[in-house]
Amino acid sequence: MEIAPDFFNYFEVAATILDNDKTIMAVSSWNDNGQHQFVRDPKALFRSDFFPGLGWMLKKSTWVELSPKWPKAYWDDWLRRKDIRKNRQFIRPEICRTYNFGEHGSSMGQFFKQYLEPIKLNNVQVDWKEADLSYLLEGNFLKYFAKMVADAKPLHGADVALKGDNLDGDVRIKYNDQREFERIAHQFGIFKEWKDGIPRTAYKGVVFFWYQTSRRIFLVGPDSLRLLGVEKAQIPLA
The missing domain is CATH 3.10.180.20 (N-Acetylglucosaminyltransferase I, Domain 2)
Known part of the structure; x- marks a missing residue:
């Protein structure tokens, strides 16, 4: 997995939102519709009811809640279940901060050519510490x-x-x-x-x-x- 130049800065600043808003379950670096033709703004962030995965962060308290029942496989789909999510949401970027270049893996290359290979990896050094993320x-x-x-x-x-x-x-x-x-x-x-x-x-x-x-x-x-x-x-x- 390749990461964007502002990957760590993004997560460091997003952690403040995660700590202060109990309705957010996790912060992700991924946009499933982040292919080149569908994205534009490297500074845009959104809330989502769908767990994106592929480079993400949650609070220790959430891990303590979930870890005793964490599944051995397909945990990403497990996190997308309404009874697990409990109306909590996720923060995701418009332009991905990670790029998955592995066609062969546990997902057996599912969707790779159509959806994963064309993903745009952010190449802009956004100064997230100067950004006002209160709109999230x-x-x-x-x-x-x-x-x-x-x-x-x-x-x-x-x-x-x-x-x-x-x-x-x-x-x-x-x-x-x-x-x-x-x-x-x-x-x-x-x-x-x-x-x-x-x-x-x-x-x-x-x-x-x-x-x-x-x-x-x-x-x-x-x-x-x-x-x-x-x-x-x-x-x-x-």
């Missing part, structure tokens, strides 16, 4: 992210990736269930996989990524606008 605290991030989603233009119908080519600015696309999410995700080329009812990288059911480097795409679940407290939650998006 639970109440602050909810408002911060909700505004981004609310400001995005709703996009309707089939072939949304093709329609997105002709729009300026951010867009949001509603999915009603896992099957519909997988269809839309396939059009854009992002991860389709869910674990215990949650798509990879999702926060409140919303999966975010950059598209053609000029606009943000928000895939919005059936309950996402309500969970985010967006005022337009009663307006159909699709």
Whole structure:
């Protein structure tokens, strides 16, 4: 595994957020949708309901809680279970701070060519000690992210990736269930996989990524606008 130049600085500063916010279970260096074509900002961090893995940090108290029942295999999927996570979330970067170059391993090379090999490893020396990360605290991030989603233009119908080519600015696309999410995700080329009812990288059911480097795409679940407290939650998006 290769690490970014700001890897240790990132975790050192993120530890403060981890210590001060009990709703955060761990901090990760990984974004499952961190392929070159889907990322842009080396300073952007997000909360997620999905455990990213691949370079992560948790508190000693959390380890004391989990270690007696830690599984011998597939512990990453175990951490993604709702009964283990207990509504806690994770901090992840937009651009990965680790790069997994091992095609052959315990995962048997699953997803490597399509999802892991194209991952962008951050090459910018971000001075995290000068960054204000208070927006990541639970109440602050909810408002911060909700505004981004609310400001995005709703996009309707089939072939949304093709329609997105002709729009300026951010867009949001509603999915009603896992099957519909997988269809839309396939059009854009992002991860389709869910674990215990949650798509990879999702926060409140919303999966975010950059598209053609000029606009943000928000895939919005059936309950996402309500969970985010967006005022337009009663307006159909699709």
